[in-house]
Amino acid sequence: MKHVRFIAEGREQLGTVKDSIVLSLSGKPYTEDEIDVWLPPIRPNKVIGLALNYADHAEELGLQKPPEPVLFIKPNTSLIGHRGAIVYPDGATYMHYENELAVVIGKAGRKIRAADAFQYVKGYTIANDVTVRDFVHNYYRPPIRAKGHDTFGPMGPYLVDRDDVPDVNRLTLRTYVNGELRQEGNTKDLIYTIPELIEFISSFMTLEPNDVILTGTPKGISHIYPGDVLRLEIDGLGALENTVIDGRTEK
Template sequence: MRRARVAYAGAVHEAVEADKGLRLNDGRLVTEQEVVWLPPVEPKTVFALGLNYADHAAELSFKAPEEPLVFLKGPNTFIGHHGQTRRPAAVTYMHYECELAVVIGKTGRNIQRDRAYDYVAGYTIANDYAIRDYLENYYRPNLRVKNRDTCTPIGPWFVDKGDVPDPMNLALRTYVNGNLTQEGSTKDMVFDIPYLIEYLSSFMTLNEGDLILTGTPKGSVDTKVGDEVITEIEGLGRLVNTIVGDEAFGISEAAQAASNQAT
């Protein structure tokens, strides 16, 4: 089953996919265009993987890591399907990252890899934008690279794990303005989902609602204001996002220049 969270008529609703749109939890049928799409889950702790595809690491002239490169993300980074992501005016390189997001379904600690999927509730799509101008070290991306407001669209659907027979063999694709720019498969992860769950839970508790963003394959390219970016994962749907400039957020050129000087 594909489930969503949307805003409609002044309220937030759980919804499921229907033949002609969405069925809200109160029974009403609405079209996809009538609602505001929200992240399909409310993220708690969010773990994100760097360089978890060997081809992406090679694309950046790095070797694949010997241990997972993990950083954390704050809640204000996340927006929903058809959302807008801000590209600061002074930025010269901002690229998408199509990623499989694993949603943890129950609390666990010291989880063995052969039981890892018992702790998974399901999956969604994440597009984890990175601003390379602010990158100091690919192995430890700093906050300005990966934790900016609106930089991580997720959705549109939360898909139950039972509807994804093999999450380690899903095609990933990204389209910019209708052109295919990135293509890969989850089978090419350096560290697979069971390994990541075992690794993370070996030193901290995983809780219901935590997310693991599992990295992106090669093919990330710069995006510009006005671009429509669609990240697609087999069986999970297509996540649509638009790049907008500072003016869409009411930020003047003078304010942006002052912000750049301060940081």
Template sequence: MKTARVAYGGAIHSATPHEDGLKLGDGRVVGEDAVVWLPPFEVGTIIALGLNYADHVKELSKELTVTAKDEPLVFLKGPGSLVGHNAQSRRPKDATFMHYECELAVVIGKPAKAVKAADAMPHVAGYTVCNDYAIRDYLENWYRPNLRVKNRDTCTVLGPWFVDAADVPDPHALQLRTLVNGEVTQRGSTADMINDIPALIEYLSSFMTLLPGDVILTGTPDGVVNVNEGDEVVCEIEGIGALRNTIVGDAVFGR
């Protein structure tokens, strides 16, 4: 089942797909453009993975000090970074290289503490699409993400749908792609994750308790390119959805 969260008529509603747009929880049917799309679930802690696809590590190899023995590269993001489907992401005027990252987002459904990989998947409620923008100009310490790179307002896009885990038979066999202004610029498969979902849950739950609504952003494959003001970016994941947003400049945000 696919569900969304939207703002419409001064209230927040759950919604499901309808042939004429969206069917709200109260039964009304509205057009997709008539609502403000929100992240499709109540988001808890945002846990993001860097360098979790081998081809992306190779793509950035000149900048890295990472080795195969390193633990997963994990960082946290605040709620101010989040926007939903069809939203705008700000590109600061001093940026010379801002890129998208199409990622499978894993949503935790029940608490996980010291969970072994073999027991991890029942803790997953479902999935959504994430586009986690980065501004490479601000990198420090060889691609160890810092706040200015990865925790920026409007630069973590989630949605449009939350898809129940039961409806995704194998989350490690999904095709990903990104389109910029209609042109495919990134392709990949979740089969190529270095650390798969059970491994990530085992690792994270070994030192922190994962709670319902927490979301794990599982990384992106290679193919990241610079995006500019006015660009429309669509991140698609097979069976999960197509997440669209637009890049805008400082003036839109009064900066």
């Protein structure tokens, strides 16, 4: 099942999607064009990002595969939904997208074994870990300024139940900029798998319901600019679309 959060008729609502019809929990149907604002499909307690989790992406940055998962926290204030606007900030000359499979936690756990990890997963969605490379000086310790701006965390459009994604280890990711395919990869190439990530993170941090783990991006990042339209696709999870707008005070 596909779960959504949205604003329609002046209020925030929860619903499900089937055949492009959004059915609110109150039972009222909406077409997707009748949605005023798409929200991230869940309200995370925390968003845990992962850098350099595809070998080809590390290679394109001229970096070695990390000896352990490289983690950072993405602030909740960075989150926006499907069709929301990504703001191009002051000081940026190289801003790029990062198409990532996002794992949503379903129940609390600490020191979770990899063998049990999927029991703690609620479902999956698409995330765009927008990054300004000008602010990155050490990719093994990604600074919050590079990834934490408001609007730098598009997520959605749906939360898809875990059991409706039969092979999460074989999902193709594609990123289009203004209709041009810029990035393509597959989750089979993750350096650290989802169970390994859940085991590692929960070894020192309690994972709670609706926490989100961003699993990294494959090779294919490139510049984006104000006016660009991004479309991120992951097999079975739909397409996350956002437009870049200019937020610079000096142009």
